[in-house]
Amino acid sequence: MQILRIFDTLTEKEKEIEVSGTIRMYVCGVTVYDESHIGHARTIIVFDTLRRFLESQGRKVQFIQNFTDVDDKIINRAKQENATASDISSKYISHYFDDFDRLNIKRADIHPKATEHINDMINLIKDLIDKGYAYVSKNGVYFSVGKFKEYGKLSKKKIDDLLSGARIEVDETKNDPLDFALWKFSDEEPKWPGPWGDGRPGWHIECSAMSLKYLGENFEIHGGGRDLIFPHHENEIAQSESHTGKQFAKIWMHVGMMTINGEKMSKSLGNIKSVKYVLDHWGPNIIRLFCLSGHYSKPIDYSEELLRENIAKWRQVENCYFELILAEGQGQTDEVQKIISETKKEFDEGLESDFNTPMALSAFFKLVKEINRIAAAEMLTQSISKIVVPEVEKIFETLGLKIPKISEDEKSTITELIRKRNMFREQKQYQEADKIRKQISEIGITLIDHKNRTLWMKQEKIGIES
RNA sequence: GGUGAGGUGGCAGAGCGGCUAUGCGUUCGCCUGCAGAGCGAAUCUAUAGGGGUUCGAAUCCCUUCCUCACCUCCA
Numbered sequence: 084m085q086i087l088r089i090f091d092t093l094t095e096k097e098k099e100i101e102v103s104g105t106i107r108m109y110v111c112g113v114t115v116y117d118e119s120h121i122g123h124a125r126t127i128i129v130f131d132t133l134r135r136f137l138e139s140q141g142r143k144v145q146f147i148q149n150f151t152d153v154d155d156k157i158i159n160r161a162k163q164e165n166a167t168a169s170d171i172s173s174k175y176i177s178h179y180f181d182d183f184d185r186l187n188i189k190r191a192d193i194h195p196k197a198t199e200h201i202n203d204m205i206n207l208i209k210d211l212i213d214k215g216y217a218y219v220s221k222n223g224v225y226f227s228v229g230k231f232k233e234y235g236k237l238s239k240k241k242i243d244d245l246l247s248g249a250r251i252e253v254d255e256t257k258n259d260p261l262d263f264a265l266w267k268f269s270d271e272e273p274k275w276p277g278p279w280g281d282g283r284p285g286w287h288i289e290c291s292a293m294s295l296k297y298l299g300e301n302f303e304i305h306g307g308g309r310d311l312i313f314p315h316h317e318n319e320i321a322q323s324e325s326h327t328g329k330q331f332a333k334i335w336m337h338v339g340m341m342t343i344n345g346e347k348m349s350k351s352l353g354n355i356k357s358v359k360y361v362l363d364h365w366g367p368n369i370i371r372l373f374c375l376s377g378h379y380s381k382p383i384d385y386s387e388e389l390l391r392e393n394i395a396k397w398r399q400v401e402n403c404y405f406e407l408i409l410a411e412g413q414g415q416t417d418e419v420q421k422i423i424s425e426t427k428k429e430f431d432e433g434l435e436s437d438f439n440t441p442m443a444l445s446a447f448f449k450l451v452k453e454i455n456r457i458a459a460a461e462m463l464t465q466s467i468s469k470i471v472v473p474e475v476e477k478i479f480e481t482l483g484l485k486i487p488k489i490s491e492d493e494k495s496t497i498t499e500l501i502r503k504r505n506m507f508r509e510q511k512q513y514q515e516a517d518k519i520r521k522q523i524s525e526i527g528i529t530l531i532d533h534k535n536r537t538l539w540m541k542q543e544k545i546g547i548e549s
Numbered sequence: 550g551g552u553g554a555g556g557u558g559g560c561a562g563a564g565c566g567g568c569u570a571u572g573c574g575u576u577c578g579c580c581u582g583c584a585g586a587g588c589g590a591a592u593c594u595a596u597a598g599g600g601g602u603u604c605g606a607a608u609c610c611c612u613u614c615c616u617c618a619c620c621u622c623c624a
Contacts, residue, residue, distance in 0.1 A: 095553090113624065126624040156622075240620065244551050286622085308624030309554090315623090339554085340618065349623060376572085377562065381555075382617065389561060392573045399572095402587060429570095433563090441563050445571035452571095452588095459580090459588040513582055520584085531586050538586085 087137070089304070090380060090437050092312060092335040093237050097437055100303055100334070105143040107302035108134065109294040109332070111311055112194070114151040115175035116160045119182055120355035121370070121385060122341035122348040126308045128374045129338045129438075131188045132483055136434050139481045147297050148191040149290060150176055152198050153273055153283050168273045169198070182358040186367045187483045193297055197289040201275045204284045204292045207326060208265045208277075216325040217265055219279045221256040224266035229259055231321040237335060238313035263287065263318055287318035294332075295323060305332030309339055310347075339382040348385065356385060364546045368484050369393045375440040375482065387547075394545055396448065402531075403451040404475060404486055405540040406458040407468045414464035419457075423474055426450040430478065447478055461535075487527075487541040497528055501537050504530075 088097040100106060110130045113123055130146075137144050152172035161168045176196075184190075197204075208224055211217035216230045228234050228242070235241055245261055254260070264285035266277055274281045294302065300323075307316065316335065323331040341348045348355050361370055372393040377383045426446050433442030454471060457463050479486060504519040520530055523539070531538040 092553095111624075114622090119624090123624045154622090238619075239552055241551080245620065306624095309618065310623055312553090313619060314621090338624070340624080342617075345617070347618070347623090351622075381562095384561090386561090389573085392561070395573065398586070406587090439563075441561095441571080445563070448572060449570090455587060456589090508582075511582070517583080529585075532581070532584085533587085534580065540586085542586095 087435050088437055089334050089336050091333075092337050098334050105145050106137055106304065107145045107298040108147065108304040108306065109290070109298055109302060110146070110148045110191075110305075111290060111307035111315065112148045112150050113179065114154050114156060115172045115179060116154065116156040117175060117350065118357045118359065119179055120341075120348060120350075120357050121361045122308070122355070124183070124186060124358045124361070124370065125341045125374045125383065126306075126338040127183060127188055128186065128371055128483070129379045129440075130306055132371075132375060132440065132481070133438055134189065135481050135483055136438075139477060140431075145298065146189075146191045147193050147195065147294065149293055150179070150194060150196045151286065151289065152176070152196045154286060158271075158273070172196075172198075178359075182362065185362050186358065186370065187485055189483075195293045195297065197284065197293075198273070200289060200293050200296070201284065203296050204288045205266075205277055207288060207292045207295070207322070210326055211265065211322065214325060216321075218258065220258070222254075223264050223268050223282060223285070224279055225257055225262040226265055226318070226322060226325075227258060228261040228263070228321065231325055233324070234261075234321055235317065237317045237320055240313060240317070263314065265322070287315055288322060290315070291319050291322040291326070294319075295327070300327045300329050300331075302332055304334045304336055306336040306338070309337045312337060338379050339377075341385055342382050343385045345384060347382075361390075365390050365394075366543055366545055368397050368486075368543060369545065371483050372396060372444070375444060378441060379438055391547070394548070397543070399448070399451050399455060400484075401486065401540050401542055402538075403454045403458075404472075405538060406463055407454060407472050407475065408489065409538065410458075410463040410465055410468040412464045413466055414462065416464075416466050416470055419467045419470055422450060422453050423470060427474065434481075444482075447482075450475070461533075487543075489541060497523065497526075497539055501530065501539060505537060508532075 087100045089100065090096070091098045108130065110127075113119055127148075130148075134144050134146050150172070153168065157168045157171050161171045164171070180190075208217060211226065212219070212224065215227075217224055217226050235245070242261065265288050266279060266282050266284055268280045268282040270281065274283055294305065305316070305319075312335075320331050343354050343356070346352065346354065365373075369390055373390050374383065376389075376393070426449065429446035429449075430443045433439040433446060436442075450471075454463070457467070478484075500519055500523055504516045504523075507513070507516040507519070523530060527541055527544070529540045529542045531540070
């Protein structure tokens with residue numbers, strides 16, 4: 084088994100993941116105040132696929148992804164809609180699962196919510212105060228950035244530079260403009276009693292508290308979108324390492340932004356495409372292929388033209404898969420053995436070297452092409468199929484791609500209908516033949532006539548095409 | 550202004566010192582009752598500009614230009 088190497092934002096180097104034991108991953112999830120967009124999906128798809136890859140290699144993965152369910156934006160939304168914050172957050176959590184289940188994202192082992200970990204946060208804040216890293220002020224409890232000597236190490240920022248950047252809000256109640264809130268006093272709901280007064284937690288503390296709780300003080304991978312490097316992850320490091328005195332995550336893995344017309348997709352710019360919209364038009368397989376078609380660390384530009392390209396790719400994959408499972412006859416398999424081992428090698432090597440999904444995909448498409456070539460030459464056999472199908476299915480599983488399973492019943496029904504149709508075709512009774520084709524198409528099956536046989540496929544319906 | 554990541558064929562996108570991926574597209578074929586898909590061939594020998602280093606550079610160094618992200622909430 085090879086060793087996975089991932090680029091670590093903190094050290095700016097590729098780092099190896101230790102082989103032994105469970106791989107613990109914490110991924111920062113979304114703030115649930117609105118629908119998720121395709122940019123969120125990209126990040127989640129990357130980590131979901133990484134997890135699937137590790138699991139496919141027989142490693143145990145412990146995967147935690149939080150929901151930020153207390154936040155100003157949620158509260159504002161609640162006010163607008165005359166609802167409570169928890170109405171809003173639970174509504175969008177349920178939308179989140181609707182979207183991401185459709186995207187074939189495996190659920191995390193735990194999806195902790197900030198509001199269910201208030202005590203963990205309070206204890207952490209208490210400890211930070213005790214250790215002198217935090218102080219109570221008029222509006223809340225703040226982390227004293229100056230006390231954490233390594234502040235800025237993740238985002239490569241110098242405290243002086245941060246201060247000179249005039250975008251920091253001036254707040255006289257803080258000792259230092261860079262200090263950030265751990266606990267914000269509040270009289271309004273949502274609020275919780277705290278040792279320093281009623282209030283609610285700051286944003287960053289939840290991830291420190293929950294990752295420490297579920298994954299311990301020093302886990303393997305902490306991930307999220309690039310835009311979280313500063314201040315969110317920087318602040319998490321400050322809090323967590325001040326608390327434990329130990330290195331926090333071993334690897335910081337950050338996913339590039341989804342852009343649209345070259346600009347970052349974000350709520351505030353108003354240029355988002357919701358996950359639901361994109362799913363309705365393109366379906367999960369196309370989206371996953373699209374999101375994995377570039378290296379995770381780089382930006383990827385949303386474009387319908389590029390999404391459309393992936394339909395063509397997916398059609399080849401479908402063709403390949405159905406050719407395989409419908410293959411008949413016997414024959415030698417030496418050549419195919421070689422292709423398979425090359426595919427596996429390139430696929431795994433790609434993913435092991437900083438999760439190079441484009442390389443892995445190219446290996447996969449080479450295999451698909453090759454199988455389609457063999458099929459077109461009428462040389463596909465059952466024995467080839469027996470070797471290749473499990474490998475293809477393993478790749479589907481790793482990439483989170485879904486292709487319909489065909490039951491034996493379904494198969495024999497279809498085979499029988501095709502037999503009848505071909506009988507009509509031989510007798511040039513094309514109207515009858517077309518009637519059967521229509522009947523077959525109504526159960527979602529596409530027919531493709533070859534010289535001496537008819538291939539059938541249960542093709543995915545792509546919304547944009549209809 | 551500071552920090553980071555980049556600029557590769559018509560498009561997307563790997564490679565990161567020699568073997569010049571991969572996919573899409575386009576053109577022409579094969580197949581074919583129709584249909585669709587698939588296959589084959591061709592097209593494209595590309596690496597932002599300018600200097601170096603080297604027997605040899607897209608890959609290393611210098612320099613110029615350009616793009617994006619972060620420095621405020623953000624996946």
